[in-house]
Amino acid sequence: MNISPNKKPSARFAPWDDPAQKPLVRFGNVTKRFGSFTAIDNISLDIYEREFFALLGPSGCGKTTMMRMLAGFEKPSEGTISLGGEDIADIPPYKRPVNMMFQSYALFPHMTVEANIAFGLKQDKWPKQQISERVEEMLSLVQLTKFAKRKPHQLSGGQRQRVALARSLAKKPKLLLLDEPLGALDKKLREKTQFELMDIQEKLGMTFVIVTHDQEEAMTVASRIAVMDDGKLIQVATPEVIYEYPNCRYVADFIGDVNLVEGRISTTAEEMVKLSWAEGQGDIDISYKNGCSAGENACLAIRPEKVHVTREEPQDVDNKIRGVIHDIAYIGNLSTYYVKLGNGQIFRAQESNRRRLANREFTWDDQVWLSWRNTAGVLLQK
């Protein structure tokens, strides 16, 4: 595939890998308790300028609390939060250079679209002329110029979402917080709006922090993702790393589909381990760089799309297992084969449907071979 040169940045945007870069936001050992419940458990996290940072996790994992602490609606029980090097723990929300787009949009129902966008500017006592210019600019940014005089209830869901975005951008905040910004939109509109959000973020060169429970949304928009669970950060990395190199079962399982094969490391060679996983089955080769020793319990995580299904025994592959097709999930572009292995475990393999359904190669109860390269999966230690 061709990538046009202007789309490809000359230097990869990765301030987190550059020790000279100063973070815009720094959580330093932040803990937040509500009564006896610990919502955030000793989190340290850096977010850099111009990042589109996603906090991802199931509901109740503490991601919203992280965001509300950035906005100033909650104070950390312990630890520090700094913005541009300044400790903001004691600065009230109305004095922070941070704006938020609310999940419910929180548009003021008694004001027009225009007045909603101008609200923060009036509050900051901008001159009249500048306010109307800025409102104009914001309206054209979100393509709502025609709707300036309407009230929020006269708009559709997608339009409301854009008003909310325009209002939170109007004051040119150093940091924009988005709380499940697309949750109320239907799937098609959500996908379209994700790209709009990315365009706007790139155009304005601002720092966005998004809270979401939708992993696809996080993967699409974010420069980095922090996967959270139970008040802790589990893994903070780029979408590719999170997907290809999850650091634990939780992340592997939470992001996308995964096959987990439990076993014991039988031998370790240079950058290669063998995992013994079931009696009477050959060991699985896994490419692995970090240290580990034989006898340890470990687990192979491999994505279904990296496993091939063939009728004939494949040659020149690193790993192969026999199985019987137990179930087929056909979703149009893809089919997922649920293959039952000799030990009863169900293994998922995904193939894209390049041919029409009538010519499908496999059907229920077929004997097949599963195969994958030793670099396709990752080894997860306990």
Added chain:
Amino acid sequence: MNRRFTWFNATSLTLGFVFLYLPILLLVIFSFNESRLVTVWAGFSTKWYVELFQDEAFLDAALVTLRVALLSATIATILGTLAAVVMIRAGRFKGRTLFSGMIYAPLVMPEVITGLSLLLLFVAIGIDRGFWTITIAHITFSMCYAAVVVSSRMVTFDTSLEEAATDLGCTPFQSFIKVTLPIMAPAIISAWLLAFTLSLDDLVIASFTSGPGATTLPMKIYSQVRLGVTPQINALSTILISIVTLGVLTASFLTRRAESKRKADELLAGS
């Protein structure tokens, strides 16, 4: 739903309306009676209305009633709104149920007891009874109604609206004034109207807490009727009924217009 017209439906409808409105209709008709005798029709006349407006005692009572109602409704609405805000916003604290129960309890308290207890209080602390004691008493009981009306709307109020205002640079007080109050305005206005009407209507509590020189209209009517119903009273009642009817009609007209406007807006949003 069965929308067919049947004799049974028609009869029950007629009976119902007769039951509700016949007494009032009689009162209105006899207010235009020429004769002094309330039960004998002697021709049309508006002389009782003229006489009413020349009766200084009645006019005084009307003025007292109006002043008490305006003042007590306003203060009760302010206090009731504050109580509602606290009840809805304070979250869970120890004794919350008890506290909210205590706000609503006066709603079901017999008026006689409320009146009596207030009377005892005023006597105990030695306030001269009159205009101010009636006003305070009316604030006391209508505040509960105001709190109920406002808090029922407050429950559905999206607190993220206030947070959004704060996020955009408002202090908590400013966001209350600029966002919460305008949105709550309809509920606050209906609370005020309810408090105002309750104060206009009240006879029992006013009788307990008033003193010489401060007589409200209901008290005046009641004391007159004990000496015999005069057509003057009928005239006065007719005026009160007209005012109330006008108020109710205006309110329902405004509500209906707002409703149809909202429907039109929603059609617009869908397009």
